[in-house]
Amino acid sequence: MTPALETLQSVFGYAAFRPQQEDIIQRVVAGDDALVLMPTGGGKSLCYQIPALVRPGCGVVISPLIALMQDQVDALRELGVRAGYLNSSLHAGEVREVEEALRAGALDLLYIAPERLVMERTLSLLRSVDIALFAIDEAHCVSQWGHDFRADYLQLELLHREFAAVPRIALTATADARTRAEIVQRLQLEEAHQFIAGFDRPNIRYRITLKQNPRQQLLRFLREEHPHDAGIVYCMSRRKTDETAQWLCEQGFNALSYHAGLDAAQRAQNQSRFLREEGIVMVATIAFGMGIDKPDVRFVAHLDLPKTVEAYYQETGRAGRDGLPADAWMVYGLQDVIKLRQMMENSEGSEAHKRAEQQRLNAMLGLCEITSCRRQALLNYFGDSLEQPCGNCDACLTPAETWDGTEAARMALSAAYRTGQRFGVNHLVEVLRGSDSAKVQQFGHDQLAVYGLGKDLDNNQWRSVFRQLVARGYLSVDMEGYGALRLSDNCRPLLRGEESIDLRRDVAVKTRGQQTRQPLPEDIDVELWEALRECRRQLAEEQGIPPYIIFHDRTLKEMCQRLPADLAALGEIGGVGERKLEKYGGEFLAVIDAHLQRAVPA
Structure with missing residues (x-):
């Protein structure tokens, strides 16, 4: 057994790698650079976390997601991984503690914001310690043609210059050929091996329809198909975001808003609630979502048209990270197109940039208007292919006349x-x-x-x-x-x-009750499922962490199906590593045993 596979099993609790993961990890462990395109939920993080644990030194992860770093670090610490982060949310004393831990060799992984990384103090610190690797997460942020451009990322070329011997791995879920080329050029990854793991998310059902009465259309979708589920609703403007969240609350949903106009504390609080509580609907602008690790987001809804196919794919990809059924639902109209084109025309970009943005908007509108399989068209945009229609989009399920x-x-x-x-x-x-x-x-x-x-x-x-x-x-x-x-x-x-x-031929939207899908398989006892979820919720609340950090829904479902009777059997379930088995095994086994005792007739 290789050190990488042993780490996968003992630390993360998975028996085998997913396609391409092992090749990527072995290259980085060997000291090579890599550019990785892998769909959301495909296991990108393991591609740098495992090499960081196998190689000597500390793995440094550059991430734009300050508000999420704590949750990412909490999840690693639950696995027994020595992790920390450096960003502007820490006070001076906390920064010193992290720096001292790094100098002492007491960290396996360090998450760091790009603006913090390029400070001379930080660079001096990194030069003085052993670095296992640099991981550039959300690497599409380096591209001015991308949908989440971050100017701070343009300075990351210094990694190649300052730390030439340290392997670098750049990762993203969304990049067309043009964006990939710019990532390579900006980060000087010309020698890096490129891994494109495919863009298909077969568990997501894509549905796009015309705006007729968008609020009522959304309400019908939520009530009939996702009455108690966590999800995201994207809107184009801050005002619409706030108004929609308030209206959903009036309709009985637990809804919050998120946009750049809220103060930082309120944004952080709302994001934390979305991650840590069950059944929250987050109504947001595109300011929300990049890097969201919550695995049980059951739907992503768009009340307005995204500007690009890349943005649409990235945003819808936040649904169903656990691989279970999820919905990507959108309504759009001609006024969306007019508004977006006015915004593009009034932007300060060059004429070439404006033309490129118009072409991307046209591609997005084309995806909405096609009458053939949407998934085939979506994958084709990214240079991927699907031989047969997917059977899991509205165009396949209810073909348009x-x-x-x-x-x-x-x-x-x-x-x-x-x-x-x-x-x-x-x-x-x-x-x-x-x-x-x-x-x-x-x-x-x-x-x-x-x-x-x-x-x-x-x-x-x-x-x-x-x-x-x-x-x-x-x-x-x-x-x-x-x-x-x-x-x-x-x-x-x-x-x-x-x-x-x-x-x-546009037709009035009709209710189709048969499209409602239950995420629980038929062989799962609902009473046991709810008991395990309640155990997980209580443990998470005691520790102040999101429930999914303890165990994903997929792991709880496997417990329901396999009904492990002892620690050895529980340890064979996916997602139960050695640390979690030791820490939580007894409590979950007790829940299963109590359920089985109740089920036995007197």
């Missing part, structure tokens, strides 16, 4: 052109539907040839036509005006009759 929208599309394009390409969707729909509104008459649009030609379609159907024409690039949104629609060059073949177009 299409219709020949060629004539409707030509009418829509003609309406935009004949009104001077100065008006938004609502006005164009009024013209096509033959409205006698004051605005239509004011501009003389009741005299146009297209006036009233579209009475066969209702308002929502016309909005669908315009939305799909924007998504496919036939129309663009004028950012300087008020969302005016303009014809794009590639609409010419359609107008000239040289091509046709099939459009998605």
Whole structure:
């Protein structure tokens, strides 16, 4: 047995490595550099934690997640790993204690914020001790094309210069080819072996639908499918985040808000509650979530369209880290696209950057509008592939109807052109539907040839036509005006009759009770499951740590299924390492034994 495998089993309690983990770990143990792309929940952290324990010295982990470092360190200490962290949340005395522990060789892993790492005091300290490796977590933050860019990460090239003999491993769950290339260039990882473990998260069900009444759509989704589950709801603005959280509380959910406008103490408190309590719904902007280790997030919902496929994949990836069924649910509309494009146009980036961002938004909108398997399209975006449709997205489960929208599309394009390409969707729909509104008459649009030609379609159907024409690039949104629609060059073949177009037939959202899924397998006794969860909750509360740090849900489920009678049998269950077996084994065995005693007939 290799030292790495022995560490996996004795410390972390797992019998075998997942695909690619062992190759990555052996390379880093041997002193080589590595770039690792592995989906959220795929076991990235073990790829640096085990080499740090096997190699001499302390492993240094650079992470942007100050608010999460304590929980990460708590989880390692529960396993018997000597871990600490350095960031701005510590007072001077605490910083000295960590520094002294590092000098004394009393740390296996040290988590450190990038801005702290580049201080001369820190660099001087690191030069004076044995370093096992440097792990650059959330490595996509180094890319200005990425969705979570952090300027502090640009200085991490100094690791190659200052510590040339120390292996470096850069890790991320989300990076397309362009972002990967920038990570390599910025961190000088040209010699690093690249491991791309695939992007598929088969346990996540992807569902995307149109905004009709978004609050009621969200409420129906939560009540019917996740009434007591932990989850995240993403919104575009801080105001909407606060209002949605308050409204969910009024509907009986335990909801909190999180965004950059809250003071640091409130953000930290809300994040801590989400991690440590059961069934919290966090309503957040994109300020929340990177690196969230909570394994039992059962859903991620989007009330607004993300800017990029990378952001969507990263955010939805926070669901189902434990490998159990989870939902990625989203509603979107044309107004989302208009708002995002206005934000991009008003940004201070270069024209090249703005064009790239527009292309990424178009790709995100394309993912929403496709009628084929969403997972295949999502994986294809990252250069991954899936031979057969997944069977676990809305497009596979309830295939969309299409219709020949060629004539409707030509009418829509003609309406935009004949009104001077100065008006938004609502006005164009009024013209096509033959409205006698004051605005239509004011501009003389009741005299146009297209006036009233579209009475066969209702308002929502016309909005669908315009939305799909924007998504496919036939129309663009004028950012300087008020969302005016303009014809794009590639609409010419359609107008000239040289091509046709099939459009998605949008239908009213209907309740589908059969989509509700229970996370518990049928062979699990619910009473025992709840008893084990209560034991875990009490132990976590006593120690002030999140329940999942003691045992993941997957471990409790295996206890329910295998019903271990002694410590030896309990130690064979995944996630029960030697330290946890010694610390908690007796209490969980007592819960199982008491349950079995009650189940035996008198």
